[in-house]
Each structure stands twice: as C-alpha cells, then as structure tokens.
Amino acid sequence: MSVVSFRDLVLEKIKCVLPRVVELCYGSGCTNYYLGNGKDGWVFRMFNPDDVFDRSLDRYAVKIWNKSFRYRVREIEIHRHVADSASSRFSVPSIVHVDHDLGCFVMDRVFGETAFRTFVRRKLRMNVSMHNDVMSAFAELNKCGVHHNDPHLGNFMFTDLVFVSAGSDVIEDAVIWIIDFGRSNLIAFSDDRPDLLRYLREDQYVATAP
Ligand SMILES: Nc1ncnc2c1ncn2[C@@H]1O[C@H](COP(=O)(O)OP(=O)(O)OP(=O)(O)O)[C@@H](O)[C@H]1O
Ligand SMILES: [Mg+2]
Structure with missing residues (x-):
C-alpha cells in the first residue's frame, strides 16, 4: 500500500489549480490575495479558486514573473541553492513547485x-x-x-x-x-x-x- 503524505496531496492540488490562479491573478480579481510586487513580478498567496473556504493552500505563495523577466532559471537555481545551504542566521522560503510554462513558482509563504x-x-x-x-x-x-x-x-x-x-x-x-x-x-x-x-x-x- 503506498503512503501519500498531506504535503503530496496539497502539492497535487497546487498543480491542479495553478493555471487558474495565475489567470485570475493576471486579471483584477485577486486583490484579496496580494502579498507584494516589485520590478520582476507579483506575489500572491495561494488559494483554491473552486473553494474559498479551503485553507490548505494558505501557507504557500506564488510569484508570477513579469513577462519581460529573463532570469527565471537562474532565480530558481540560486533560490534552491540558498534554501539547501542551511544557516542559523537567516531563513529562506522553500520552493515547492516551479512552472516555467505558466511563468511562476510556488514557495512557502512568509507570515511576516x-x-x-x-x-x-x-x-x-x-x-x-x-x-x-x-x-x-x-x-x-x-x-x-x-x-x-x-x-x-x-x-x-x-x-x-x-x-x-x-x-x-x-x-x-x-x-x-x-x-x-x-x-x-x-x-x-x-x-x-x-x-x-x-x-x-x-x-x-x-x-x-x-
Ligand atoms: N514567500 C513570500 N511570502 C510572503 N510575501 C512574499 C514572499 N515573497 C515575496 N513576498 C512579497 O512580495 C514582494 C515582491 O516579491 P519579490 O521581491 O520576489 O519581487 P520582485 O519583483 O523580484 O522584487 P524587486 O523589485 O526587489 O526585484 C516582496 O517585497 C514581499 O512583500
Ligand atoms: Mg524584491
């Protein structure tokens, strides 16, 4: 019998809803989920577009790159490298999923x-x-x-x-x-x-x- 963890199930859900989350975030309907933006992209907290009461995605954030941002692969490579280099002096949100076709990645949300x-x-x-x-x-x-x-x-x-x-x-x-x-x-x-x-x-x- 295979054992599927809660995290695996949530990851499946993230992959499933991500295309619609990105589409909605490009529209105007996501101000409730806005966390921040900058020169290279916009960051929203993850949500389930089919169920507003679903809290299982709350602890994740999605960064959607601006269409003109070219250094996507390098950003992911360095972010992962830092996340793997454990340090007691600082923390880094873990990357949980990357989708280059959609132009975004999902990471742990910083509740700060x-x-x-x-x-x-x-x-x-x-x-x-x-x-x-x-x-x-x-x-x-x-x-x-x-x-x-x-x-x-x-x-x-x-x-x-x-x-x-x-x-x-x-x-x-x-x-x-x-x-x-x-x-x-x-x-x-x-x-x-x-x-x-x-x-x-x-x-x-x-x-x-x-
Ligand atoms: N994991 C996270 N959890 C919560 N908020 C986040 C997270 N990542 C980013 N943010 C928010 O989103 C903002 C923009 O994110 P980020 O700095 O990655 O975008 P950027 O476009 O690359 O910014 P810059 O102008 O510095 O290049 C951050 O300043 C922060 O407020
Ligand atoms: Mg920034």
Missing part, C-alpha cells in the same frame, strides 16, 4: 513583513544587535557563494519580532528571511550587505539597549 514595512511604514526602531543580525544574515548569504545583488528593504522580511521590553518600539531580535534571488549571482566571494542605515532616520537606530 518586509523590512520596508517595519522601518519605513511602521517607523519601528532597532537596536545595534538587531542591526548586526541583519548584517550577519547577508554576510552568511555571501558565504554560501551568493551575491544577492538587490538587498533593499523589500527583499528581506521579519517574523517573530522581539522588542527590548513590553510596549517598546525598539526591535532587538527577529527571524530574518532573505527573499528574491531574481537579480542574484553565484560568486565565490562577495559582500553586498544592505546599507540599512541609509533607509532610517537617525532616531530609529538605538546604539545600546535603552
């Missing part, structure tokens, strides 16, 4: 927020240890032989934010997710840590824990 939302929209602050953690995350990515090449605030995300104390707006820790390898290169040595301070007001950086 971009650094852009954290620091620019919400104007939260961070202390020096959080700043160091972001720098170390990208340094570790470089050690995997990957030059991210586009390390802006929309290309890393946070979950599990920890504040220095209850009620404080100063972040001291978070799980750091690096995303979007669409412009990345495999390079033996590189250093492309984000210039985080460039995006912050001076009072958003706290040199020591208050």
Whole structure:
C-alpha cells in the first residue's frame, strides 16, 4: 500500500489549480490575495479558486514573473541553492513547485513583513544587535557563494519580532528571511550587505539597549 503524505496531496492540488490562479491573478480579481510586487513580478498567496473556504493552500505563495523577466532559471537555481545551504542566521522560503510554462513558482509563504514595512511604514526602531543580525544574515548569504545583488528593504522580511521590553518600539531580535534571488549571482566571494542605515532616520537606530 503506498503512503501519500498531506504535503503530496496539497502539492497535487497546487498543480491542479495553478493555471487558474495565475489567470485570475493576471486579471483584477485577486486583490484579496496580494502579498507584494516589485520590478520582476507579483506575489500572491495561494488559494483554491473552486473553494474559498479551503485553507490548505494558505501557507504557500506564488510569484508570477513579469513577462519581460529573463532570469527565471537562474532565480530558481540560486533560490534552491540558498534554501539547501542551511544557516542559523537567516531563513529562506522553500520552493515547492516551479512552472516555467505558466511563468511562476510556488514557495512557502512568509507570515511576516518586509523590512520596508517595519522601518519605513511602521517607523519601528532597532537596536545595534538587531542591526548586526541583519548584517550577519547577508554576510552568511555571501558565504554560501551568493551575491544577492538587490538587498533593499523589500527583499528581506521579519517574523517573530522581539522588542527590548513590553510596549517598546525598539526591535532587538527577529527571524530574518532573505527573499528574491531574481537579480542574484553565484560568486565565490562577495559582500553586498544592505546599507540599512541609509533607509532610517537617525532616531530609529538605538546604539545600546535603552
Ligand atoms: N514567500 C513570500 N511570502 C510572503 N510575501 C512574499 C514572499 N515573497 C515575496 N513576498 C512579497 O512580495 C514582494 C515582491 O516579491 P519579490 O521581491 O520576489 O519581487 P520582485 O519583483 O523580484 O522584487 P524587486 O523589485 O526587489 O526585484 C516582496 O517585497 C514581499 O512583500
Ligand atoms: Mg524584491
């Protein structure tokens, strides 16, 4: 008797609904599922177009490349390479399915927020240890032989934010997710840590824990 895991069944469902999900996302009916977009594509949370109450696809996101985006194979290759290079300094959403005919791939959804939302929209602050953690995350990515090449605030995300104390707006820790390898290169040595301070007001950086 063959054993089929829940994940296998969900993957079958993803493959089955994906053509219609992509078609709907190209139309105007998917604002409810929108997660973000950028220079090279649009990202939506996965859903079942036949059953709005089906929650089994909630934990996945689909990135639909812009028609003009040429580096699809390289993006997948590097994203998979990073996902396979386990690091305790940062996380990467696993890729669960790629469909080059449809021009998209499905990955784990990050249930968090971009650094852009954290620091620019919400104007939260961070202390020096959080700043160091972001720098170390990208340094570790470089050690995997990957030059991210586009390390802006929309290309890393946070979950599990920890504040220095209850009620404080100063972040001291978070799980750091690096995303979007669409412009990345495999390079033996590189250093492309984000210039985080460039995006912050001076009072958003706290040199020591208050
Ligand atoms: N796995 C994910 N889970 C949740 N949201 C995501 C995920 N991947 C991407 N996003 C959201 O979608 C946005 C766009 O994704 P992505 O950065 O991959 O697109 P892009 O077009 O390549 O961007 P860029 O302008 O940086 O080239 C992200 O900034 C983020 O808000
Ligand atoms: Mg991006």
